[in-house]
Amino acid sequence: MIGSGYGAAVAALRLTEAGVPTLMLEMGQSWSGGASASFCGMRSPDERSTWFAERTRAPLSSFLWMDLANRTIRRHAGVLDRVDFDEMSVYVGRGVGGGSLVNGAMAVTPRRDYLAETLPCVDVPEMYRTHFPRARAELGVNEIDPDWFETCRSYAYARLSRKQAHRAGLATTFVPSVYDFDYLRREEEGSVPRSALAAEVIYGNNHGKRSLDQTYLAAALRTGYLTIRTLHEVREIELEPDGRYTLTAREIDAEGTLLGVRRFGTDRLFLGAGSLGSTELLLRARETGRLPGLSTEVGRGWGGNGNVMLGRANHLWNTTGRLQSAMPALGIDNWDDPEHPVFAEVAPVPVGVETWLSLYLAITRNPERGRFSYDLATDSARLCWSAAQGQPAIDAAKATFDRINRANRTIYRYDLFGGTRPFENRFTYHPLGGVVLDKATDAYGRVRGYRNLYVTDGALIPGSTGVNPFVTITALAERNLERVLAEDVQPA
Ligand code: FAD
Numbered sequence: 359m360i361g362s363g364y365g366a367a368v369a370a371l372r373l374t375e376a377g378v379p380t381l382m383l384e385m386g387q388s389w390s391g392g393a394s395a396s397f398c399g400m401r402s403p404d405e406r407s408t409w410f411a412e413r414t415r416a417p418l419s420s421f422l423w424m425d426l427a428n429r430t431i432r433r434h435a436g437v438l439d440r441v442d443f444d445e446m447s448v449y450v451g452r453g454v455g456g457g458s459l460v461n462g463a464m465a466v467t468p469r470r471d472y473l474a475e476t477l478p479c480v481d482v483p484e485m486y487r488t489h490f491p492r493a494r495a496e497l498g499v500n501e502i503d504p505d506w507f508e509t510c511r512s513y514a515y516a517r518l519s520r521k522q523a524h525r526a527g528l529a530t531t532f533v534p535s536v537y538d539f540d541y542l543r544r545e546e547e548g549s550v551p552r553s554a555l556a557a558e559v560i561y562g563n564n565h566g567k568r569s570l571d572q573t574y575l576a577a578a579l580r581t582g583y584l585t586i587r588t589l590h591e592v593r594e595i596e597l598e599p600d601g602r603y604t605l606t607a608r609e610i611d612a613e614g615t616l617l618g619v620r621r622f623g624t625d626r627l628f629l630g631a632g633s634l635g636s637t638e639l640l641l642r643a644r645e646t647g648r649l650p651g652l653s654t655e656v657g658r659g660w661g662g663n664g665n666v667m668l669g670r671a672n673h674l675w676n677t678t679g680r681l682q683s684a685m686p687a688l689g690i691d692n693w694d695d696p697e698h699p700v701f702a703e704v705a706p707v708p709v710g711v712e713t714w715l716s717l718y719l720a721i722t723r724n725p726e727r728g729r730f731s732y733d734l735a736t737d738s739a740r741l742c743w744s745a746a747q748g749q750p751a752i753d754a755a756k757a758t759f760d761r762i763n764r765a766n767r768t769i770y771r772y773d774l775f776g777g778t779r780p781f782e783n784r785f786t787y788h789p790l791g792g793v794v795l796d797k798a799t800d801a802y803g804r805v806r807g808y809r810n811l812y813v814t815d816g817a818l819i820p821g822s823t824g825v826n827p828f829v830t831i832t833a834l835a836e837r838n839l840e841r842v843l844a845e846d847v848q849p850a
Contacts, residue, residue: 359383359628360592360605360639363456364828365815366630367574368835371496373628374583376843381622382584383607385591386452387435389459389562390571397437397459397562400684401709405432407561409439409452410614416560417449417667417785418707418717423773426709435589435612437562440785441634443741446662446728446748447785449560450632454586457632457828458569459562461787463537463685464703465499466825469693473830476820479796485833489840493832494534496577498568502532502539502687512546512555514679516688518672519704519716523690526765528758530690533703533826536573537685541566546681557708559684567685590620595627595643597808603627626810626847629793629817630835633660636817637730637792638739640805645732651807655798657730660741661821662786664722666748666755667705669771669780670763672714682706690718690758693824698754699723701825715771719787722754727821730792748783755781788827793817795834803838810846814838 359366359373362384373380386409389397398406403414408431416427438460441448451457467490474482507513520530537554545555545566552558553565563569578584587609594606602625609617629636640656643649672678683706690702702720707713728743763769770780793799795818798806803818805811816831818838823830 359630361456361629361631361635361815362454362570362575362586363451363630363632363815364458364570364831365835366456366628367570367578368832369628369630369814369839370578370584371574372839372843373847374578374581376847377583378847379583380578380585381624382586383590383592383605383622384454384586384588386437386454386588387612388454388571388586388588389437390454397558397564400557400559400561403429403431403561405434406436407431407438408436410435415440418774419776420774433614435610435614438560443743445745445784446741446743448634448662448789449785449787450634450789454588455570455575460560461828462559462703462826463535463567464826465494465497465534465536465829466689467494468823468825468830472824476822477795477834479801480834480837485837489833489837490829492836493829496574497536497829497832498573499534499536499829500539501534504532506543507532507687510543510546511679511681512542512683513687514677515682515706515716516686516704518676518678519690520688522716522762522766522768526761528690528692528761530688533687533689535685535687536568537563538566538568542683542685554683554685555681557684557710559706559708592631592639594648595639596648598623601625601809603811628812628814630815633789633792633816634739636813636815640793641730641732641739642737645734649808653798653806656793657739658727658792659794659797659820660728660730660743660789660791661724661726663788663790663822663827664724664751664754665783665786665788666720666722666751667775667782668718668720668755668759669774670716670759670768671771672716672768674714676714677712678707678714678716680710680712682708684708692758695758698757699824700754700758702755702758703826718759720755720758721788721825722751723822723824724748724751724754726750727791745784751783752781790816790819790823790827791821794820802841804842812842
């Protein structure tokens with residue numbers, strides 16, 4: 359198994375429950391126990407924050423045109439990586455648990471009609487009957503107590519955004535989470551150490567969050583059949599004449615020193631290295647002739663879930679509060695808009711002072727798709743994605759937030775993303791696609807052209823889920839694993 363994010367964690371649990379000894383190779387560190395067991399907060403990031411960089415690279419890069427968020431740091435195997443392509447940057451988690459370590463914990467089930475449209479080979483009623491409930495239960499999804507939401511200090515910013523959205527005639531919805539809302543309430547009462555209330559987001563949470571190392575992966579480890587090797591980056595996949603796969607991995611220490619190049623053999627291989635990681639591994643294998651029979655579909659169908667970040671400036675009397683929960687709990691749901699569907703999370707700005715800033719991460723329905731090619735010179739995947747392809751996402755976000763600004767006589771913030779651009783769509787938190795289900799694989803993630811080779815992560819989803827994606831990735835992996843276990847794997 360390569361990687362340890364959502365797709366890989368589901369595969370690990372279901373295989374080990376069936377008694378299949380499983381080795382997981384993860385390029386990042388383990389953050390649950392040992393020397394690197396604690397995360398740094400967003401306000402004073404150190405080397406734990408960022409994957410081998412000299413300076414942190416926070417998504418909200420400036421405030422009043424000043425870079426207040428970023429720090430110079432030591433190069434280290436930190437938890438958040440930003441992979442830069444020509445006109446798109448992709449944020450990903452690095453460590454045992456993948457994106458679950460760094461993400462905002464928003465656990466949203468997609469709309470049925472949109473799931474049916476994006477993944478037509480999937481039995482949609484079965485997904486909602488079986489696989490979404492299973493995924494939500496294993497992930498530990500919980501809902502906020504609506505009464506507490508109305509009175510707590512830490513969601514004043516969300517209540518303000520809700521009022522302003524309603525004034526524009528837009529619907530809002532509570533967003534389920536894998537952050538424990540009961541823990542959050544106790545943080546506000548002062549009876550437990552703070553995490554969401556201590557600006558812990560994007561660089562990991564020391565408390566409160568049910569990341570995969572506490573849920574799926576912990577359960578898989580309890581079976582006794584899972585072994586996890588950290589700081590192992592898989593570079594190559596080869597097929598041996600006897601049908602087994604050989605993996606070549608670079609083992610490093612947390613400072614980046616190469617400890618050795620290791621080889622591992624397996625008769626069954628699951629790729630769970632995420633949209634970027636799994637796509638790159640298969641592209642490299644195809645283009646270097648190691649797995650020449652891979653489909654030409656490998657590398658296609660990539661999208662960033664139409665992500666656009668934006669801020670609005672509030673009037674002086676509309677304060678957002680000094681104490682802000684770093685875990686979002688509210689969304690603006692304008693997905694039914696026939697021209698410009700948008701689902702926007704009301705994002706925190708947990709800097710500890712009043713900013714009068716309302717921040718949003720909008721998910722839009724951008725039909726544009728990118729494509730990866732393999733660059734021999736750098737031995738890496740290159741994303742072909744142009745700024746022009748991001749325009750439909752900006753148009754959609756603008757249509758929704760122009761309405762909110764008009765209704766509230768407010769304006770956009772122009773100081774947040776460098777220059778004077780009010781919308782930031784040159785990065786995504788939600789990379790999806792590259793090895794699309796029923797195209798580069800069969801309808802259950804079996805890679806076309808090879809036996810016993812599977813993709814189990816966000817690479818399967820063609821570019822868009824319409825909501826935050828990890829619940830969909832988890833449920834889809836549950837569905838695929840159920841079939842693969844029944845048909846391909848002999849019980850131990
Ligand atoms: P990942 O979780 O990305 O896991 C892939 C793993 O594979 C990583 O640990 C990586 O280090 C490892 N890997 C990669 N290549 C190799 C290799 N060659 N060898 C060994 N290991 C490798 N989604 C939501 O639904 N809700 C949210 O609130 C939310 N907030 C987010 C906030 C941030 C800051 C970010 C970055 C993401 C957020 N997401 C959110 C997105 C979500 O986390 C991802 O969609 C999800 O983690 C993808 O799951 P995955 O299984 O595809 O892969």
